[in-house]
Amino acid sequence: MTELSAHLPQFQHGQLTENFPDNHLSNTNDNSERRRHDNSERRRNDNPESETNGQPQNNIQQVVEQDEEEDEELTLKYGAKHVIMLFVPVTLCMVVVVATIKSVSFYTRKDGQLIYTPFTEETETVGQRALNSILNAAIMISVIIVMTILLVVLYKYRCYKVIHGWLIISSLLLLFFFSFIYLGEVFKTYNVAMDYVTVALMIWNFGVVGMICIHWKGPLRLQQAYLIMISALMALVFIKYLPEWTAWLILAVISVYDLVAVLCPKGPLRMLVETAQERNETLFPALIYSSTMIWLVNMAEEDPEAQRKASKNSTYAKQAPANQTRNEDAEADDGGFSQEWQQQRDNRIGPIESTPESRAAVQALPSNSQTSEDPEERGVKLGLGDFIFYSVLVGKASATASGDWNTTLACFVAILIGLCLTLLLLAIFKKALPALPISITFGLVFYFATDNLVQPFMDQLAFHQFYI
Amino acid sequence: AFFWLVSLLLSSLVWFIAVKASDPRDEPLQKGLLIFGVMFSVLLQETFRFLYYKLLRKAIEGLVALSEDGCSPISIQQMAYVAGVGFGLMSGAFSMINLLADALGPGTVGIHGDSQLYFLTSAFMTMVLVFLHTFWGILFFHGCEHRRWWEITAVVVMHLAVSGSTFCNPLYVGSLVPSYLLMAAAATWAYLLSGGSAQNLRRFLLCKS
Numbered sequence: 001m002t003e004l005s006a007h008l009p010q011f012q013h014g015q016l017t018e019n020f021p022d023n024h025l026s027n028t029n030d031n032s033e034r035r036r037h038d039n040s041e042r043r044r045n046d047n048p049e050s051e052t053n054g055q056p057q058n059n060i061q062q063v064v065e066q067d068e069e070e071d072e073e074l075t076l077k078y079g080a081k082h083v084i085m086l087f088v089p090v091t092l093c094m095v096v097v098v099a100t101i102k103s104v105s106f107y108t109r110k111d112g113q114l115i116y117t118p119f120t121e122e123t124e125t126v127g128q129r130a131l132n133s134i135l136n137a138a139i140m141i142s143v144i145i146v147m148t149i150l151l152v153v154l155y156k157y158r159c160y161k162v163i164h165g166w167l168i169i170s171s172l173l174l175l176f177f178f179s180f181i182y183l184g185e186v187f188k189t190y191n192v193a194m195d196y197v198t199v200a201l202m203i204w205n206f207g208v209v210g211m212i213c214i215h216w217k218g219p220l221r222l223q224q225a226y227l228i229m230i231s232a233l234m235a236l237v238f239i240k241y242l243p244e245w246t247a248w249l250i251l252a253v254i255s256v257y258d259l260v261a262v263l264c265p266k267g268p269l270r271m272l273v274e275t276a277q278e279r280n281e282t283l284f285p286a287l288i289y290s291s292t293m294i295w296l297v298n299m300a301e302e303d304p305e306a307q308r309k310a311s312k313n314s315t316y317a318k319q320a321p322a323n324q325t326r327n328e329d330a331e332a333d334d335g336g337f338s339q340e341w342q343q344q345r346d347n348r349i350g351p352i353e354s355t356p357e358s359r360a361a362v363q364a365l366p367s368n369s370q371t372s373e374d375p376e377e378r379g380v381k382l383g384l385g386d387f388i389f390y391s392v393l394v395g396k397a398s399a400t401a402s403g404d405w406n407t408t409l410a411c412f413v414a415i416l417i418g419l420c421l422t423l424l425l426l427a428i429f430k431k432a433l434p435a436l437p438i439s440i441t442f443g444l445v446f447y448f449a450t451d452n453l454v455q456p457f458m459d460q461l462a463f464h465q466f467y468i
Numbered sequence: 469a470f471f472w473l474v475s476l477l478l479s480s481l482v483w484f485i486a487v488k489a490s491d492p493r494d495e496p497l498q499k500g501l502l503i504f505g506v507m508f509s510v511l512l513q514e515t516f517r518f519l520y521y522k523l524l525r526k527a528i529e530g531l532v533a534l535s536e537d538g539c540s541p542i543s544i545q546q547m548a549y550v551a552g553v554g555f556g557l558m559s560g561a562f563s564m565i566n567l568l569a570d571a572l573g574p575g576t577v578g579i580h581g582d583s584q585l586y587f588l589t590s591a592f593m594t595m596v597l598v599f600l601h602t603f604w605g606i607l608f609f610h611g612c613e614h615r616r617w618w619e620i621t622a623v624v625v626m627h628l629a630v631s632g633s634t635f636c637n638p639l640y641v642g643s644l645v646p647s648y649l650l651m652a653a654a655a656t657w658a659y660l661l662s663g664g665s666a667q668n669l670r671r672f673l674l675c676k677s
Contacts (some may be wrong), residue, residue, distance in 0.1 A: 119624055405565040416469045429659070449477050456487075456560060457480035460502055465586070466507045466639040467563065467593055467630070468479075 026242050028040040041281065073111075082380040083423050085291040087416060089228055090382075090390055093414075096232040097391040098398045098408060106185040106401045107240045114241045121243040131246035140246075141253050145268075152309035156275055167284065171214060171230070173206040178233045227289050231384050238399045239399060247396055251440055252387060258434040273432055298427070386435045389413050393443045399449045406458060410450040412443035469558040476515035476562065479509035503635060510631050513555070513625045515604070520551055521612050544613060545606070545662060551606020556598035564594045569627055589640050596647045600630060603654035610661050 113120070116139055129230055154163050180203050187194050210230070213223045242250065253392035261267040394411050401407035418439025426433050461468065483505035487498070502622045522549045531541065567590055578584035611619030630650060636642035 112493070168626055405569055406562055408564065409561055413469055444562070446473070446477070449481070453484045454476060454480040457483050457505065458566075462563070462567065463591075464499070464502065464508050465590065465593075465634060466502065467597055468476075468506050468513070468633040 020220060056369040067160060082291075083420055086380055086382055086419060086423070089224060089291075090290055090387060090416070090419065091412075092232050093228045093387045094394045096228070097235050097395040100186075100232070100236060101239065101395050101399045102184075104185050104189045106188070107236050109283060109394075110243075111241075113243060116143055116247050117242060121245060129245060133243070133249055136243070136246040137249035139225070139251050143321070145257070146253070147322060148268045152272050152275075163240050163284075167287075168211075168215065171211060172207070172228050175226075176211040178237065179203060179206060179229075179348060182233060182236070196459050224289065224291070227384060228387070230393060231289075231387035235388045235395055238388070238392045239395045242392075243399060247392065248444065252444060254389065255437040255440040257435075262432055262434040270432070288381045288388065320385055382435060386439075390439060390443070391437060393440060393447070397443075397447050397451075401447070402455055407447060407450045410446045410454070411429060411443045414446040415439045418442040442465055469554040471516045471520045472555045472558040475512045476509065479505065479640070482508055506631050506635075507628065510627050511624070514608075514627060517555065517608055518620075519587060521609055524551065524609075527574065541677070542651045544609060548606045548609030549602065549639070550605075551609065552602035555605060556601030557660050559601055560594045560598040570672065580656065583640070589637070589644065592644055593634065593647065596631070597642070600626075600647070600651050600654060602656040603651070606658040606662060626654065 052090070117136035118139070119136050121129050121132055123129045123132060151163065183199065183203065186192075209218075210220070210226045212218055212229070214230075215227050261269040264270065393415065394408060397411040398404070398408040416439075418441070419435070422433060422435050422438050425438075483501065486501050486505070524544070528542075528547070541563060567587065571587060577586050583589070604627065608623045609621055611617070611623070630647050633643040633646045
């Protein structure tokens with residue numbers, strides 16, 4: 001009994017401190033992947049065990065409360081930090097897209113449409129145009145839904161090879177073909193003479209390094225840069241090939257779909273999440289932008305390399321190559337993955353897998369709990385589809401708005417505020433949340449409002465040089 | 469910035485409705501409507517500043533409740549400053565950015581008989597407005613904190629005055645000079661409110677510790 005009590009406080013203490021970084025993991029990783037309630041419940045479950053000892057219980061209660069408070073405070077602090085960590089890449093992506101749209105005219109020229117949007121918008125009547133755009137949007141969304149369901153089915157039946165092959169092909173397409181076109185257009189715009197050999201060399205290097213970084217290992221910053229670049233490329237393709245009304249309709253419908261797919265119990269993305277949870281796996285690591293590498297809570301090893309290897313080996317057969325943006329086909333899947341990732345990913349790798357290990361380790365080395373991950377190192381994750389659709393919104397705003405920069409700026413601010421709110425909700429609800437709806441709604445509202453209402457007002461003010 | 473944007477949105481909505489409801493060929497009426505729009509927008513901006521103050525107050529209370537030693541990691545003065553800067557930046561960006569984009573292209577300033585100093589004065593006016601918004605933020609929040617309604621009304625009156633003075637554009641001396649004077653006044657007021665004093669200033673300038 002006394003031995004039990006001797007161990008239990010250690011265990012309790014160890015577990016609590018272990019939970020503490022776990023909370024950080026869950027909270028910082030994905031802004032509360034795990035429910036805080038789960039943690040406190042777990043602690044409370046542990047408390048009855050200690051009741052037999054009576055004595056350590058008070059200590060533990062106090063530690064629990066203190067942990068919860070520190071927990072919340074740290075959640076807020078790290079929450080704010082994570083918001084900033086996500087602002088920077090989203091802003092960068094949007095800046096790249098807007099800069100390209102403004103300078104390279106290729107992406108604003110109408111050169112036809114994708115086969116997914118067969119109906120043209122050059123019609124005689126407004127009604128016809130509306131009908132065509134609705135049909136286009138319907139076709140595109142159904143393609144996306146079919147692809148998502150296909151992905152879920154493939155994942156459920158463990159056809160990992162097929163998924164990997166699909167993702168590798170799409171990232172190849174993106175990294176080589178689309179960037180070749182982009183480079184060509186930039187050269188044309190700035191009238192730079194270039195020979196094929198140099199271009200071949202550049203594209204080859206760019207593509208190969210990109211494939212390695214995204215699907216395998218590479219420096220974190222480089223991987224992030226590549227993910228931003230391919231998101232921007234994909235967004236540019238969308239901006240070019242989607243006609244006006246169709247684009248806005250698709251944005252609106254896709255945020256609704258995102259909401260439904262992630263939150264409904266039978267939604268495909270939710271099923272994907274749950275399946276991955278059951279299997280204790282991570283889904284497709286490269287489909288997601290992450291601000292830090294995934295670290296397994298591995299008590300003995302502090303070496304990030306080893307931890308990275310450990311995580312990659314244990315979580316997935318090979319690093320799931322998941323270029324979010326491979327074809328026009330499956331973007332929405334990725335879009336849906338966004339926030340749940342925050343949830344599941346670390347949920348899986350973090351708490352569930354770590355706790356048994358950490359418990360064992362803690363009982364062995366009671367004072368060693370600090371060697372678990374440094375909470376600062378854990379970052380946030382956002383799906384690449386979100387990047388793409390945010391950039392599509394801002395890019396379309398800058399391409400086609402009469403208010404030009406005012407509209408672009410307004411949409412930019414609206415999207416960032418939406419992202420903030422989404423992260424806040426995530427911290428409150430601690431559930432998988434879609435990142436698209438709030439931001440896209442704000443963005444759309446601000447786009448149409450600024451373009452139609454604010455623009456004439458500001459024009460008049462600037463004309464008379466009145467200031468408000 | 470977001471709050472300023474929302475206030476701009478709502479005020480332009482009001483103006484737009486007014487314009488659509490009126491006769492577009494009547495020049496003085498349009499100008500009058502514009503002036504009305506400007507005044508309304510100023511009032512709305514200040515309202516939104518107040519709403520933002522309320523929101524930040526709640527946030528600070530939340531932070532204080534959660535922190536260990538009972539004080540929040542960011543003070544209300546810092547928040548006031550940040551709020552002011554946000555308002556100012558957004559206002560400045562919206563005023564200037566189309567101008568800047570056009571300035572990059574070819575053209576001659578004032579070729580149709582307007583003032584040739586258009587860009588310069590716009591730049592100066594925007595700058596003074598950005599500074600003013602920052603100072604007004606500090607003054608406004610301070611007034612709300614200490615329940616000094618006269619401070620708040622002073623801010624609103626100043627804002628209305630500055631906007632009103634721009635109605636005499638292109639008579640730039642009528643708008644720029646008063647605005648800069650008001651800015652100097654607001655700057656010293658905000659400085660004193662934030663705990664500065666003549667001694668502090670002297671010590672800072674003479675690089676004493």
